[in-house]
Amino acid sequence: MPFKRLFILLCLAAFSFPAQAEGFITRLLNKPVPGGVVVVALPEQADAPAAQYRDQPLLVIREDGERWIAIAGIPLTVKPGTEYIETDNGQRIAFKVTDRKYPEQHIKLKNQQHVTPNPEHLKRIQRELDEQITAYKRFSARQPSNLLFDRPVEGRLSSAFGLRRFFNGEERNPHSGLDFAAPTGTSIKAPAAGQVILTGDYFFNGKTVFVDHGQGLISMFCHLSAIDVKVGDEVARGEHVGKVGATGRATGPHLHWNVSLNNTRVDPSIFIGAFMP
Structure with missing residues (x-):
């Protein structure tokens, strides 16, 4: 059946073209623990967007010439759980902080x-x-x-x-x-x-x-x-x-x-x- 074949082809295409791979900066810096760093992809736009975390402005760069990312430092006092980065257009982007024990x-x-x-x-x-x-x-x-x-x-x-x-x-x-x-x-x-x-x-x-x-x-x-x-x-x-x-x-x-x-x-x-x- 044509519809069934089209559905199968679309599914195969989804597996063949995965979501955008992480860039070098994300692989290097994304350590979302208390006292660590989180890297978050931002909505695509022509000019550099602005973003804030806990009312502090964030470092925003173009990663590998493909996407805007915000890079945020996470305070040592933050507890494991969900935190949010806010963009200049009012969006809230969630990220997870995982635990880390310090001696x-x-x-x-x-x-x-x-x-x-x-x-x-x-x-x-x-x-x-x-x-x-x-x-x-x-x-x-x-x-x-x-x-x-x-x-x-x-x-x-x-x-x-x-x-x-x-x-x-x-x-x-x-x-x-x-x-x-x-x-x-x-x-x-x-x-x-x-x-x-x-x-x-x-x-x-x-x-x-x-x-x-x-x-x-x-x-x-x-x-x-x-x-x-x-x-x-x-x-x-x-x-x-x-x-x-x-x-x-x-x-x-x-x-x-x-x-x-x-x-x-x-x-x-x-x-x-x-x-x-």
């Missing part, structure tokens, strides 16, 4: 002020925190030069993102970045091109550099022994920005590297292809 880390510090600061230090800490929060909130129009990042230093990964941290037995905020063990003076390089938007010598972070890679994607490097850039500098991918040290709240020389996306600190290992579920 504990116990650290002994000689300086008790780095565990329980006095009132004078608390004022300094708050002032420095306000500066850094402003930097993390920055959302520039530039497109990131690359999303598969280079490692900022040559060194062993020593402390993972998301660790529940206990300093001298007292629980504090989870580890918000990735640590690389490296000797003092080791060169730190920009994992992607960007602009230096903040530098400082902070109570907890020590000598610190913030680099804006574009559209809410920010790198922060801290505990440096030397800062070799200044605010406003444009740095190329792989360009030297400073040297590894042990300034601030550190027990030895290492680089602490934060990656922030839509004002959310996320696991940097995702961007260097080293994520472990």
Whole structure:
């Protein structure tokens, strides 16, 4: 029967031409866990759409020249379940957050002020925190030069993102970045091109550099022994920005590297292809 044959052919065609395959960026970055990253396909249109997640603007790019995608950082505090990205035309796109367990880390510090600061230090800490929060909130129009990042230093990964941290037995905020063990003076390089938007010598972070890679994607490097850039500098991918040290709240020389996306600190290992579920 002609109708039956047509139905069979249509079914075969559906199996022969699957839905649009995931692109490289989606395969690299889509890790929808607390502290991870989600990649969501957006409705097709000529110009780049805009999207938000939890009232923060999102990085939007054209993937493989075929579709618009939004890339969102998921806060560590988000519980497993359904979350939503909103587009500029009012659409809500659902995605699922799956669970991820983070281990504990116990650290002994000689300086008790780095565990329980006095009132004078608390004022300094708050002032420095306000500066850094402003930097993390920055959302520039530039497109990131690359999303598969280079490692900022040559060194062993020593402390993972998301660790529940206990300093001298007292629980504090989870580890918000990735640590690389490296000797003092080791060169730190920009994992992607960007602009230096903040530098400082902070109570907890020590000598610190913030680099804006574009559209809410920010790198922060801290505990440096030397800062070799200044605010406003444009740095190329792989360009030297400073040297590894042990300034601030550190027990030895290492680089602490934060990656922030839509004002959310996320696991940097995702961007260097080293994520472990």
